Amino acid sequence: MNVAMNLAQGLPRHCLKAVRTRSARLQRGLCTRVSASAGAGEQYDFDLFTIGAGSGGVRGSRFASSYGAKVAVCELPFDYISSDTKGGVGGTCVLRGCVPKKLMVYAAEYADDFKASQGFGWTLPAGAATHSWTGFIEAKRKELQRLNGAYKNTLKNAKVELVEGRGRVVDAHTVEVTFIRDDSSSVSSSTPPQAAAAAAPAATAAAPPSSSFPPPDLDGAWLTAPPRPAPPPPPPPPNSMSPQVDGKRYRAKNILIAVGGKPHKLDIPGAELCITSDEALELPECPKKVAVLGSGYIAVEFAGIFSRFGAEVHTVYRQPLPLRGFDGEVRKFAAEQYAAAGLHLHHSSNPVSVSKQANGKLSLVVKGPDGATSTLTDLDQVMMATGRVPKTSGLGLEEAGVKMGSKGQVVVDEYCRTNVPSIWAVGDVIDRIQLTPVALMEGMAVAKSVALNTPTVPDYTAVPSAVFSNPEIATVGYSEEQAAEKFGDLDIYTTSFKPMRNTVSGSPLRTFMKVVVDAASQKVVGMHMVGAEAAEIMQGFAVAVKVGVTKQQLDSVVGIHPSAAEEFVTMRTVSRQVRKSA
Ligand SMILES: Cc1cc2nc3c(=O)[nH]c(=O)nc-3n(C[C@H](O)[C@H](O)[C@H](O)COP(=O)(O)OP(=O)(O)OC[C@H]3O[C@@H](n4cnc5c(N)ncnc54)[C@H](O)[C@@H]3O)c2cc1C
Numbered sequence: 001m002n003v004a005m006n007l008a009q010g011l012p013r014h015c016l017k018a019v020r021t022r023s024a025r026l027q028r029g030l031c032t033r034v035s036a037s038a039g040a041g042e043q044y045d046f047d048l049f050t051i052g053a054g055s056g057g058v059r060g061s062r063f064a065s066s067y068g069a070k071v072a073v074c075e076l077p078f079d080y081i082s083s084d085t086k087g088g089v090g091g092t093c094v095l096r097g098c099v100p101k102k103l104m105v106y107a108a109e110y111a112d113d114f115k116a117s118q119g120f121g122w123t124l125p126a127g128a129a130t131h132s133w134t135g136f137i138e139a140k141r142k143e144l145q146r147l148n149g150a151y152k153n154t155l156k157n158a159k160v161e162l163v164e165g166r167g168r169v170v171d172a173h174t175v176e177v178t179f180i181r182d183d184s185s186s187v188s189s190s191t192p193p194q195a196a197a198a199a200a201p202a203a204t205a206a207a208p209p210s211s212s213f214p215p216p217d218l219d220g221a222w223l224t225a226p227p228r229p230a231p232p233p234p235p236p237p238p239n240s241m242s243p244q245v246d247g248k249r250y251r252a253k254n255i256l257i258a259v260g261g262k263p264h265k266l267d268i269p270g271a272e273l274c275i276t277s278d279e280a281l282e283l284p285e286c287p288k289k290v291a292v293l294g295s296g297y298i299a300v301e302f303a304g305i306f307s308r309f310g311a312e313v314h315t316v317y318r319q320p321l322p323l324r325g326f327d328g329e330v331r332k333f334a335a336e337q338y339a340a341a342g343l344h345l346h347h348s349s350n351p352v353s354v355s356k357q358a359n360g361k362l363s364l365v366v367k368g369p370d371g372a373t374s375t376l377t378d379l380d381q382v383m384m385a386t387g388r389v390p391k392t393s394g395l396g397l398e399e400a401g402v403k404m405g406s407k408g409q410v411v412v413d414e415y416c417r418t419n420v421p422s423i424w425a426v427g428d429v430i431d432r433i434q435l436t437p438v439a440l441m442e443g444m445a446v447a448k449s450v451a452l453n454t455p456t457v458p459d460y461t462a463v464p465s466a467v468f469s470n471p472e473i474a475t476v477g478y479s480e481e482q483a484a485e486k487f488g489d490l491d492i493y494t495t496s497f498k499p500m501r502n503t504v505s506g507s508p509l510r511t512f513m514k515v516v517v518d519a520a521s522q523k524v525v526g527m528h529m530v531g532a533e534a535a536e537i538m539q540g541f542a543v544a545v546k547v548g549v550t551k552q553q554l555d556s557v558v559g560i561h562p563s564a565a566e567e568f569v570t571m572r573t574v575s576r577q578v579r580k581s582a
C-alpha cells in the first residue's frame with residue numbers, strides 16, 4: 001500500500017513534464033519499432049494478444065480493437081474462487097473483488113439500518129428482520145454470472161476474439177493457450193455460461209433494473225445482456241486423464257500481460273486452514289466468530305462486513321494502527337471508529353499459528369505487543385488478508401527475457417512497456433496501484449500506444465480511492481506525512497462531528513474530514529474523509545484536487561445543506577500549521 005500510495009502521489013508534475021518532453025521522441029521510436037517488428041514479411045495472427053480478461057485486459061483489448069487493431073484475449077474458465085486453472089472473464093474486480101465485496105457491504109449495511117430505524121420511530125416485530133445468507137450468496141452468484149456473460153458480450157461486440165484457456169508467453173511474439181478441461185465436480189455447480197455469451201444472439205430480453213450500477217467496460221452490453229441460466233459444463237475430451245489438453249500457439253505483433261494477482265498467504269503453521277478473500281465471498285454461512293489477519297483494504301472491509309452481520313470479529317495486525325500508507329490522523333480516527341463499531345483490534349500483533357480444535361472450530365495463537373502469546377479460540381474462520389502477489393509464475397516471462405521484480409511483478413516503463421519491446425503489462429501484475437480504475441487507465445494507455453501509435457503515459461496524479469469499511473474511508477492526494485515531505489510547509493484543516501443521522505439513530509459513529517494545503521501555493525494537495533458516503537463524496541472533490549484547486553477556491557463554493565459533504569467547503573479556520581523549520 002505504501003508503495004502504491006507513494007507512487008500515486010509521487011508522480012506529479014515534474015515527472016509528467018519529463019515524460020512529455022520524451023514523448024515526441026518516443027512517439028517516433030515506438031512507430032519505428034512497431035513497424036520494424038512487423039517487417040521482413042513477418043505475418044502475425046493478431047496485432048495484440050492479451051493474457052487475462054480482467055479490468056486492464058478487457059479495457060486494453062477492446063479499445064485497441066476499436067482503434068482498428070486485430071485483437072484476441074485469453075482467459076481461464078470461470079469459477080468464483082480463483083486458482084492456476086480458474087478465473088473468468090471480468091477478472092478479480094467483477095468476480096472476486098470490488099463487485100461481490102460491495103454487494104456484501106450493501107447486504108451487511110441493512111443490519112445497521114434496521115437498528116438505526118428504531119431511533120426514528122420504526123418498530124421491528126421480533127424476528128421480522130432475519131437474513132438468509134444462502135439466499136444472498138445465490139443472488140450474488142446470479143449477478144456475477146450475468147456480469148461474466150455481459151463482459152463476454154462486450155468483447156464480442158468490440159470484435160475481440162476470446163480464447164478460453166491458460167495463456168503462456170513462448171517468445172516475444174508468441175502466446176500459447178492451453179485449454180483447461182473442467183473436470184472438477186465441485187466446479188460444475190458453479191460454472192456459469194462458458195460459451196453462452198459468445199454464442200448469444202443480440203440480447204433483446206428485459207434490461208436489468210435501472211438502479212443497477214454499471215461496472216466498467218460494459219457500455220451498451222450492460223443494458224442489453226440479461227441473466228442467463230447456467231448450462232452444463234462442456235464434456236471432457238475423450239480418453240483424457242489430464243486436466244490440461246491441447247496447447248495452441250498464436251503469433252502477435254504485441255502481447256499484453258494483464259493476469260492480475262492472487263491472495264498472499266502467510267507461511268505459518270495451519271495456513272491451509274485459513275481462508276482468503278476468494279473464499280470469504282463464497283462461505284456457506286456467515287461466521288459467528290472470525291479472526292481477520294492484516295489491516296489493509298481487504299482486512300478492514302471484510303471485518304466490517306462480518307461484524308455488521310453480527311459476528312465477533314478480531315482483527316490482528318502488525319502495525320500500531322490499521323491501513324498503513326494512509327494519513328496518520330485518518331488511521332487513528334478509523335481505528336477508534338472500528339472499535340466503536342464493535343471490532344476487537346489486536347494491534348502490534350503477529351499471528352503465530354492456526355489449529356483445528358476437537359470441536360471443529362479454529363484456534364489462533366497471536367504474539368501481542370509485549371511479546372507474550374495469547375490464543376483466540378472457537379473461531380469459525382481465520383481470514384488471511386495479507387496482501388496479493390502477481391500471478392506470474394509459469395507465465396514464461398523470464399524465459400522470454402522480460403525483466404521481473406522481486407515480488408514477481410512485471411517491470412515496465414512509464415508506458416507500461418517491458419524491456420521486451422513487443423510485450424506490455426498493466427494492472428495488478430505491475431504492482432503499482434492495485435485498483436480497478438488504475439488498471440483501466442493503464443489498459444487504455446497501452447491500447448493507444450499499440451493501436452494508434454500514440455505513446456501514452458498513464459497519469460497517476462491524485463488517484464482517489466475508498467475503503468468500504470465501517471465506517472467508510474476515502475482519500476485523494478497526499479497524506480499529511482507525504483505532503484510534509486514534499487512541500488514542507490502545510491496548513492491543515494480538520495473537523496470531526498457526529499453526522500445528523502447518528503444524532504437520532506443512536507449510532508456512536510462520527511465523521512472526520514481533513515484538508516491538506518500547501519502553505520506556499522495554497523493549493524489543496526490532499527483530502528481525506530472517514531464517515532458515511534465518503535467514497536461518493538470524494539469522487540467529486542478528486543476532480544478539484546486533480547485540477548489544482550486552491551483553498552480559497554474551495555472556500556468560495558456554496559455548500560449543499562444539510563449534508564456532511566458541505567463541511568469540506570466550510571472549514572475556515574486552520575487547525576494546525578506544519579512548518580519545516582518548526
Ligand atoms: C476482495 C477485493 C476487493 C477489491 N475491491 C476493490 C475496490 O473496491 N475498488 C477497486 O478499485 N479495486 C478493488 N480491488 C482491486 C481490483 O480488483 C484489482 O485492482 C483489479 O481487478 C486489477 O485488474 P487486473 O486487470 O490487473 O487483474 P484481474 O482483474 O485480476 O484480471 C486478471 C485476469 O487474468 C486471468 N489470468 C491470470 N492468469 C492467466 C493466464 N495464465 N491465462 C489466462 N488468463 C489468466 C485471471 O483469471 C483474471 O481474470 C479489490 C480486490 C480484491 C481482491
Ligand SMILES: NC(=O)c1ccc[n+]([C@@H]2O[C@H](COP(=O)([O-])OP(=O)(O)OC[C@H]3O[C@@H](n4cnc5c(N)ncnc54)[C@H](O)[C@@H]3O)[C@@H](O)[C@H]2O)c1
Pocket residue numbers: 001004266293294295296297298299301317318319323324350351385386387388433434435465466467468
Ligand atoms: N476498496 C478498494 O479499493 C480495495 C479493496 C480491496 C483491495 N484493494 C486493493 O487490493 C490490494 C490488496 O489488498 P490487501 O488488503 O490484501 O493488501 P494491503 O497491502 O492493503 O494489506 C496487506 C496487509 O497484510 C499485512 N501483512 C503483509 N505481510 C504480512 C506478514 N508477513 N505478517 C503480518 N501481516 C502482514 C500488511 O501489514 C497489511 O496490513 C490493496 O492494496 C488495494 O490496492 C482495493
